[in-house]
Amino acid sequence: MLENVVLDKYERPIISLRITITNRCNVNCLYCHHDGMVRSRDEMTADELYTICKVAKKIGVRKIRLSGGEPLLKKDIVRIVEKIASLDFEDISMTTNGILLERYAEDLKEAGLDRVNVSLDTLDKDTYEFITKKDYLEDAKKGILKAVEVGLYPVKINMVIMKDINQNEIKEMFKFCKKNNIVLQLIELIESENCDEDKFSKEYHYNLDSIENEIADIADDMYERKFMQGRKKYYINGGEIEVVKPVDNAKFCSKCSRLRITPDGKIKPCLLRNDNLVELISHVRNGESEEQIEEIFIKGINQREPFNL
Incomplete structure (x- = not known):
C-alpha cells in the first residue's frame, strides 16, 4: 500500500515526475513534433529544477525522469543530476539519444543518476540516417555500451516501431540487447487524431498487437507492471522485452x-x-513558497482525466 502519496480524483497515485529539461536536440527524428521550442536562456535552471523536485518529493513523488529534446545538451547536466539526487529519490533516470552518453555516463553515475533509457530505433546505418537525418549511430552505440559498463542499470533501449521502416528489425535489436544485458522497449507510434496535421503518424503507425502476440507465444514468463500504464514485460531466454502501447487509451x-x-x-x-x-x-521564479508551489502541483493533479472521458 502506498503511503504519503497524492491521489488524483480517479484514485491514481502520483509517484513519478518526468521533466523535459530542454527541447533542443542534436538529431531531427521523423516523429518528433518539436512542440513549444524554448530558447536555451529561458530553460529551467538547476536551482529551479531542484525546487520543483523538492516540492514533488513532498507530495509523494518517488521517481524522477529527465528528458528532452536531448538532456545531455544541457551544459550543467551533471550538476542538475547531483542536486536532484541530494533529495534522495528512489529512482532518477534519464532518456537520451545516447550520442553524448559515452562522454557523460561515468560522471552522471557518480552524480547520482540510477539508469538511462536510450532512444534507438535501428542498428542499420542507412535507416538511422533516414530517421534522424544524422550520422551518429556509432556514437549512440558507444554511449549505450558505456552506460552498461559504468552501471547505469538497467539500461533500456526505446525502439519506436514504424511501418515499412523498422518493424522487421526487432529480432536484430533484441539480439543486441540480450548480448549486452539491455532491456528492449518496443514503443507504438502515437497515431494523431488529426491526420491532416500529422500525416506521418497515419502513414507510419504500426499496431503492436500482432508483435506482442508473437512475443507472448515464445516468452518464458510475463510480468504486468502495477503502475506505468500496466505495461507488460516479457522474458525470453535470458532477455527482456517491454511493450508500450499508448494508443490503448483506456x-x-x-x-x-x-x-x-x-x-x-x-x-x-x-x-x-x-x-x-x-x-x-513563473511561481518558482517569483520566489513563492514551497507551500504555494505545492498548491500549483495539486491543481495540476486535479486536472488529470482519463483520455476517453
Missing part, C-alpha cells in the same frame, strides 16, 4: 501514475492532452 490512462513538466515549465497532467496545462515555473 488501459494506458487507467494505470498512469506519472505527471510531466514541459520544457517551458508547465505541469502537463496527461500525456495525450495539451488542453489542461498548468503554469508552474
Whole structure:
C-alpha cells in the first residue's frame, strides 16, 4: 500500500515526475513534433529544477525522469543530476539519444543518476540516417555500451516501431540487447487524431498487437507492471522485452501514475492532452513558497482525466 502519496480524483497515485529539461536536440527524428521550442536562456535552471523536485518529493513523488529534446545538451547536466539526487529519490533516470552518453555516463553515475533509457530505433546505418537525418549511430552505440559498463542499470533501449521502416528489425535489436544485458522497449507510434496535421503518424503507425502476440507465444514468463500504464514485460531466454502501447487509451490512462513538466515549465497532467496545462515555473521564479508551489502541483493533479472521458 502506498503511503504519503497524492491521489488524483480517479484514485491514481502520483509517484513519478518526468521533466523535459530542454527541447533542443542534436538529431531531427521523423516523429518528433518539436512542440513549444524554448530558447536555451529561458530553460529551467538547476536551482529551479531542484525546487520543483523538492516540492514533488513532498507530495509523494518517488521517481524522477529527465528528458528532452536531448538532456545531455544541457551544459550543467551533471550538476542538475547531483542536486536532484541530494533529495534522495528512489529512482532518477534519464532518456537520451545516447550520442553524448559515452562522454557523460561515468560522471552522471557518480552524480547520482540510477539508469538511462536510450532512444534507438535501428542498428542499420542507412535507416538511422533516414530517421534522424544524422550520422551518429556509432556514437549512440558507444554511449549505450558505456552506460552498461559504468552501471547505469538497467539500461533500456526505446525502439519506436514504424511501418515499412523498422518493424522487421526487432529480432536484430533484441539480439543486441540480450548480448549486452539491455532491456528492449518496443514503443507504438502515437497515431494523431488529426491526420491532416500529422500525416506521418497515419502513414507510419504500426499496431503492436500482432508483435506482442508473437512475443507472448515464445516468452518464458510475463510480468504486468502495477503502475506505468500496466505495461507488460516479457522474458525470453535470458532477455527482456517491454511493450508500450499508448494508443490503448483506456488501459494506458487507467494505470498512469506519472505527471510531466514541459520544457517551458508547465505541469502537463496527461500525456495525450495539451488542453489542461498548468503554469508552474513563473511561481518558482517569483520566489513563492514551497507551500504555494505545492498548491500549483495539486491543481495540476486535479486536472488529470482519463483520455476517453
